[in-house]
Amino acid sequence: MTDVKKRVCVVGSGNWGSAIAKIVGNNVLAHDDMFETEVFMYVYEEIVNGQKLTDIINSEHENVKYLPEIKLPANVIAVPDVVKACNDADILIFVLPHQFVKETCLKMKQFIKPNALGISLIKGFILTESDGIQLVSKVISETLGIETAVLMGANLATEVASEMFCETTIACENESYKPLLTALFETSYFRCKVIKNVAGVEACGALKNVVGIGAGIVDGLGYGDNTKAAVIRLGLMEMMKFTKVFLGNDDKSVFFESCGVADLVATCHGGRNRLLGEAVVKSMKDIRLLEKEILRGQSFQGPLIAKEIYSYLKDNSMLEQFPLLVAIHRICTREVDPRNFIDCLRDHPEHM
């Protein structure tokens, strides 16, 4: 990137995408020496109450479907065509469900600036036949040929949109981007810490969604705070172990950042995967049906990630080392009765 003003594009517009567009839209105005003040937001077009969602966002400055009652800055412009949205952008903020990343990048590939910077806010892995599970940032980086940072933290979207104080973790290998990233994301209520361990931060963001389901299961079963704390701790230990074997990354400091223990705790108390865990105990319905009933259009990332992790662990003969992550996957697929969840944990390797 050169020193001219940077153009920013937000690729995605769910509740988290809309909440981050609010921050970014305001910050480019506050730093108009560094950024172009117009921010394009790619919106997957839908008809809402007889109107196009992009038209509603551009006239009412509100994503009425995914982040209702929050005003977006008027300089955030909804664009239904991802190619037009990303055209000429220097900074691409990815905030899509992880299963749509690859196809979206392939559409954008021919049209982006070669020296653009990607920033992934996506929490999940990408599973391919040929390569097994991969980090989303790596898929973006390799598909588009650009450097990709990540942003993960204890950031439930609705609370961020309501400007309640929180922290986040940004990871970028290239330290020279730090001032740019801080200017783009930091506010008095959204405190950013920039570190280098991209893979570690991203693994935290994916794995915590699975543990969040486990927290919901113990809630659904009527256990209290002690049991939930045990699930959170055992989950954290399995997250650390998985990160070590999967990434060859034994840097534990990342788990003390907002993306680590803080995001895990927030997810296990207020996240949507926790809701799913609770529902799985209280109903025998299929996961996809529960998703439709509870989220009305959003998706639970947790069960997909649990499946991806399970597949990795199975291929590497490590199932018995991760009883919590494995039990959650099997409960989601209805192979294991959720009432047996705690029995899966009583003789956890951590107690030995």
Place this chain on the structure above:
Amino acid sequence: MTDVKKRVCVVGSGNWGSAIAKIVGNNVLAHDDMFETEVFMYVYEEIVNGQKLTDIINSEHENVKYLPEIKLPANVIAVPDVVKACNDADILIFVLPHQFVKETCLKMKQFIKPNALGISLIKGFILTESDGIQLVSKVISETLGIETAVLMGANLATEVASEMFCETTIACENESYKPLLTALFETSYFRCKVIKNVAGVEACGALKNVVGIGAGIVDGLGYGDNTKAAVIRLGLMEMMKFTKVFLGNDDKSVFFESCGVADLVATCHGGRNRLLGEAVVKSMKDIRLLEKEILRGQSFQGPLIAKEIYSYLKDNSMLEQFPLLVAIHRICTREVDPRNFIDCLRDHPEHM
């Protein structure tokens, strides 16, 4: 200790003391090859509904005041005289409010076996004019001249008493005690991990009570899970830093045990110091008055510990390095308005 059967005494009988007496009472029966089956529990005598509390416990096998509706094993015998209770004991389990430890030990001093083992379940520091703040286990150990282990974890007493699954951390310098400690405390719902870092485990147990008040303050102010997660994480960072400067102990692994992150999370969601934090926001009453209204006889340890920590930090010119712990103390003393709590955290050293 020799290989003859060990006699166990529980010194204290609040809600946690009674809950642990239930476990210990059952475990000495299950391991009657290792332990004398009679367990004396020292009970500070009170009159409850016109009867002595010790008489009620010994006839109804229930601590109706501090742990109602939970049956204690009949082999747990309430004794109102601490000297009689500890006489001939090989294992002394301390579970009193921390401000009564020193005087209780002084009473017992002449009467205990010289090779007894102490185990402290007490969460706090002891502040003396001459020595500043000290670990409770050290005060027990030095006053009585016995080795002292500790047991700390995500163990809200009522949930343990209801046999909901949880974990705990036991720390003992002398590894040869591990089988004895495991036999005494472990059950299918109360999983014990025995490690060596006594001071680190004990510091966690004390410090988390202060952070728990902070969690209650953000609840009282109407913040959500993101903000609470930030308080928990910043609290954890200050706990680690305090442990390092106070104990010269930089072993971070202890924070990943049940006594660390798990106990912190449980305390910040279900603990009594969290309740206090919430009350401090909603009322301008003095802390001691709130204690009387909310706890009816139990005590909040958090404000006392916050004061002890504050005094240590002030003496060592380190106040500005611990903005969260300091703000909580000043809110408890009413020097700072709880509505300013988040402002104390916006520019936390962890964000720099």
